Amino acid sequence: MKKVMIIGSGPIIIGQAAEFDYSGTQACKAIKEEGIQTILVNSNPATIMTDSDVADKVYIEPINIESIERIIQIERPDGIIATFGGQTALNIATKLDDEKILEKYNVKLLGTSSETIKKAEDREAFKQLMIDINEPVANSIVANHIDECIEFAKINGYPIIIRPAYTLGGTGGGIANNYDELIKICTKGLKSSPIGQILLEQSVAGWKEIEYEVIRDAKDNCIVVCNMENIDPVGIHTGDSIVVAPSQTLRDTEYQMLRKSAIKIVKSLDVKGACNVQFALDPNSDRYIVIEVNPRVSRSSALASKATGYPIAKISAKIALGYTLDKLKNSVTQNSSAYFEPALDYVVVKMPRFPFDKFKIAHRALGTQMKATGEVMAISRSFEDAFLKALKSLDQSQTNLNYMGKSEVLSKIKRCDDERIFAIIHALKIGVDIDQIHNITKIDKWFLHKIKNIDESLDINKDKSLVYKMVDTCAGEFDAKTPYYYSCFDIEDESQVSDKQKIIIIGSGPIRIGQGIEFDYCCVHGVLAAKEAGYEAIMINNNPETVSTDFDIADKLYFEPLDIDYVMNIINKEKPKGVIVQFGGQTSINLAKKLHENGVNILGTSFESIDLAEDRDKFGKFLEGINIKTPEGDTASNINEAINVANKLGYPLVVRPSYVIGGRAMQVVYDEESLINYMKQAFNVSKDHPILIDKYIKGIEIEVDAICDADDILIPGIMEHVERTGVHSGDSISLYPAVSLSEHVIDTLVEYTKKISTGLKTVGLINIQYVYDGQNVYVIEVNPRASRTVPILSKVTQVPMVKIATNLMLGKKLRDYNYETTLMKNKNIYAVKVPVFSSEKIVGADMHLGPEMKSTGEVLGIDKDLDIAIYKGFIASNINIPLKGSIYVSIKDEDKKELLDIIKEYKNIGFKIYASKGTHKFLLENNLDSNLMDVSELKQKLYSDINIIINTPSKGNITTTQGYEIRKAAIENKVPIFTSLDTARLFLRAMKVEIENKKIDYKDINEYFSEEAK
Structure with a gap:
């Protein structure tokens, strides 16, 4: 092997998050170590994986057959690895094999073969294999048509679990309890599966769900790295379950029975590398069934790696190259073999982080379709302590359930939503019987007793002190060379404190909307820079999916809650030169005040400057003092105050709570009725937490990231948003460089950025968001x-x-x-960031663009030609580009005038226009033909006849409106929908690339710059 290609997982979506950045990065490093040239293809710009020093060549390009084939043609790799890029890479590899592209270019699929992938992913083939090797599976059928589903239900009854083939995070699946649910879920499941195939199986909901993480090599050596027990029983997706490692409630006979089965399955599938096997175990007998197998690294393998300290992705990459387990070393101990099963002398608890603080009207009930955006992990000597630490790590304000009596809290538990665990804690506190909770939830009574114990367990620890223990994969049998620690109550402390000068970097915790993988990227680079500068770099974080919590990134890793008490314990122990809070997003910045009060040296921008930028009144006065405009605004603590402010400022207005991240609960209101409704719904409004009300300024939004040393600044580039103000920056399509701003406006932006950055005495990074209304530049946020x-x-x-x-x-x-220069010259390339929304997973949410962020990830299109960069961005975000067909438009009054030019362009391309009543009338009045179509007719024709929808909402998040129905139907039928005219206009440019048949190049990112240098 001279050259190997690795396919990444693309944008972060629910079901496929940061764990693939972690595993892909580890794989690249493992292959590079062997002197083999690595070629990486991934469309996600926010990852460590797409950094130019991780692989030898990095293609930030769409992950589809066309671009992958073209890159294979350019690079001519000897082999390709698809098991580190989640379901995305696995599906692409299968397609490359089926279409004989690998054969055409003489490329080997390394590691797990396409036959194995098909056997594990194709529901029918997998079921047949299990029957052949005498492993039990649920009574099931594989269906390609609705009639088969109806017949199965007639024979087997309900409930029925539906699982589509070749999908991720339970997409399109669910549990049907009756005929109507069966038809609805099966129809959706057949559409979701790339091969139009679903598995229907008799439900074993309520059984224990157990997972085994297994590694096998080509010599048939096979080990179980970790077994994990889901606290939530079968019926809730494992990504949404609280998971414990190792399993706590299995008898040894059950553990060994399932271990034996997992090894047998992995061997019969001929997996080479990592594999995750999921079982359902009947709590009342020894009966079990095999649920499914993932023949790749997964979310569970990231968790298993961090829980045990065993680098599953690294070892899998070596196996893909032909190594066997007995020839590999354990990277943590550095002196024992990789061919041994890790031993844990502690308990690990993983908890999911849900996005429902963003989606108040979404369906919160948990089921077989994953809804969590991220997760946290906690380690301790006892289950109780690990469970408590995981709760703390979630970094989330919980709904107060203290007002609930017994019957109310039991109803809440029955609803089985994202707050169920908090309802269970409350129920146990107020004396609800454990048997009652067990009967509703089927959660093992051992866990319920332990959760009830939590208060008492704190007394048990009173004779011990908080100490740090090492994660070493071998329960202390061998010396470990990699310092990876967790806190617990014990007598003996295992952590060694060196004499070197230290820097502590605080991470960003779980992945969530508004704070994603990009902050992990910043933390990792901060650690590497501190190490390079000669310091001992210490990382504190609790996210098991990320590169920053990998065993070989920091000099020392503390896997702990990002809570002031835990952080101060580490600071008091390590006595660092200083702490960096700039790289961990709002989570770490929020610790600045308490760190400052504790006398901690915050490196870079001081706490006073952070506070000045975050405090509205102080910051307003600061801007006034340096003569920079900001939208007029005021605060209100009640409805009357809000109306008075609105009368003074005039509509439209931007309203939001103070101190928020990701634009949470932010809205644009156009009239008094909307303002009153907002104030009624606003949570926790008081004099201390007032609502901020600003004049809404319509214009181009601009984002400037600068580096400052308190005296000078450097601006690497300025990005311009496509969608006008009122759409959150995380949900906007952004263009680099800014394409529509005059030299004068750019000079103003540079001048303002310097004044603000140096005025705040910024040391390090600063991000400023501006709006230009055609006349003035205003500062929105710093x-x-x-x-x-x-x-x-x-x-x-x-x-x-x-x-x-x-x-x-x-x-x-x-x-x-x-x-x-202060502002870096553009490198003559265009980069287009396109946000990606996990719309299918967050059922019932209103996904229109607005001031509150909703996207879970992003992709980047890069090219010398702006239109091609736009095209690549849309393609990479999985938006189909139809070149003919029909478009449906339903537009709010404020946008109708602007719609005319856009619709004319779609019409000129050859699209047939359909419209809602008001929009149809408007188009006719302006001599544009359209066909009237009401919402009920639209729903029937969506899948077959309508290719694009443009719908701008007058009021969002109201489930009774026609607009909400349109948006919901579009998501269910996978039809591209644009809720901003700016996006619809940009999409035309992407379509024209195909229409004009422009030549598209795919290049290693460095090639764009080396051409420039030539």
């Missing part, structure tokens, strides 16, 4: 920290932003670097 766009700008400008920022915090100045 974040004295790293932002979501830092990884993108670092990659498309080749300025190592985090590294420079870290060095400035450690005493360097910008003049020590070789940058001659």
Whole structure:
């Protein structure tokens, strides 16, 4: 092998999150170690994986057959690995094999073969294999038509579990309890499966769900790295379950029975590398059934890796190259073999993090379709302590359930939503019988007793002190060389404190909407820069999916809640030179005040400056003092105050709670009725937590990320949003460089950025959001920290932003670097960031664009030609580009005038126009033909006849409106829907690339710059 291609997983979506950045990064490093050239293809710009120093060549390009084939043609790799990029990479690899593309270019699929992938992923083939090797499966059928589903239900009755083939995170699946649910879920499931196939099986909901993480090599050596028990029984997706490792309630005979079965299944599938096997175990007998198998690294393998300290992705990559387990070393101990099963002398608890703080009207009930955006992991000596630490790590304000009496709380538990665990804790506190809770939830009584114990367990620890223990994979049998620690109550402390000068970097905790993988990127680069500068770099974080919590990134890793008490314990122990809070998003910035009060040296921008930027009144006065405009605004603590402010400012207005992240609960209101409704719904409004009310300024939104040393600034690039103000920056399509701004406006932006950055005495990174209304530049928001766009700008400008920022915090100045200008010259490439929404997973949510962020991830389109970059961005975000067909439009009154030019263009391309009543009338009045179509007719024709929808809502998040029905139907039928005219207009440019048959190049990101250098 001279050259190997690795396929990434693309954008972060529910069911496929940061764990594939972690495993892909580990795989790239493992293959590079062997002197083999690595070629990486991934469309996600926010990851460590797509950094130019992780693989030898990085293609930030769409993950589809066309681009992968073209890159294979350019690079001619000897082999390709698809088991590190989630379901996305697995599906692409299967397609490349089926279409004989691998054969055409003589490329080997390394590691697990396509036959194995098909056997594990194709529901029929997998069921047949289980029957052949005498492993029990649920009574089931594989269906390709609705009639088969109806027949199965007649014979077997309800409930029935539906699982589509070749999908991820339970997409399109569910549990049907009756005929109507069966038809609905099966129809959706057949559409979701790329091969139009679903598995229907008799439900074993309520049985225990147990997982085994297994590794096998080509010599048939096979080990179980970790077994895990879901606290939630079968029926709730494992990604949404609370998971414990190792299993706590299995008898040894049950553990060994399932272990034996897992090894037998992995061997019969001929897996080479990592594999996850899921079982359902009857709690009342020894009966079990095999649920499914993932023949790749997965969310569970990331958890198993971090729980045991065994680097599953690294070992799997080596096996893919032909190594066997007996020839590999354990990277944690560095002196024992990789061919041994890890031993755990502690308990690990994983808890999911849900996005429902963003989606108040979404269906919150948990089922077989995953809904969590991320997760946390906690380690301790007892289940009780690990469980408590996991709760703390979620970094989430919980609904107060203290008002609930017994019957209310039991109803809440029956609803089985994302707050069920908190309802159970409350029920146990108020004396609800454990048997009663067990009968409703089927959660093992052992766990319920332990949760009830939590208060008492704190007394048990009173004679012990908080100490740190090591995760070493071998329960202390061998010396470990990698310091990876967790806190617990014990007598003996295992952590070694060195004499070196130390820097602590605080992470960002679980992945959530508004705070994603981009902050992990910043943390990792901060750690690497601190190490390079000669310091001992210490990482504190609790997210098991990320690169920052990998065993070989920091000099020392503390897997702990990002809570002031836990953080201060580590600071008091390690006595660092200082702490960096800039890279972990709002989570770490929120710790600044308490760290400052505890006398901790915050490196970079001071707490006073952070507070000045975050405090509305102080910041308003600061801007006034340096003569920079900001939208007029005020605060209100009740409805009357809000009306008075509105009368003073005039509509439209932007309303939001104070101190929020990701635009949570932010809205644009156009009239008094909407304002009153907002104030009624606003949570926790008081004099201390008032509602902020600003004049809404319509214009172009601009984002500037700068590096500052308190005296000078460096701006790597300026990004312009496609959608106008009122759409959250995380949900906007962004263009680099800004394409529609005059030199004068750019000069103003640079001048304002310098005044603000130096005025705040910023040291490190700062993110400023501006709006230009055609006349004036206004400041909307200043974040004295790293932002979501830092990884993108670092990659498309080749300025190592985090590294420079870290060095400035450690005493360097910008003049020590070789940058001659304040604003970097554009590299003559265009980069287009397109957000990606996990719409199918968050059922019932209203996914229109607005001030509150809703996207879970993003992709990047890069090219020398702006239109091709736009095209690549849309393609990479999985939006189909139809070149003919029909478009349906339903537009709010404020947008109708602007619609005319857009509709004319769609008409010129050859699209047939359908419209709702008001929009149809408007188009006719302006001499544009359209066909009237009501919502009920639209729903019937969506799947077959309508290719694109443009719908701009007058009121969002109201389930009774016609617009909500349109948006919901579009998501269910996978029809592209644009809720902003700006997006619909940009989409035309992507369509024209195909219409004009433009030549599309796919290049390693460095090639764009080396061409420039030539």
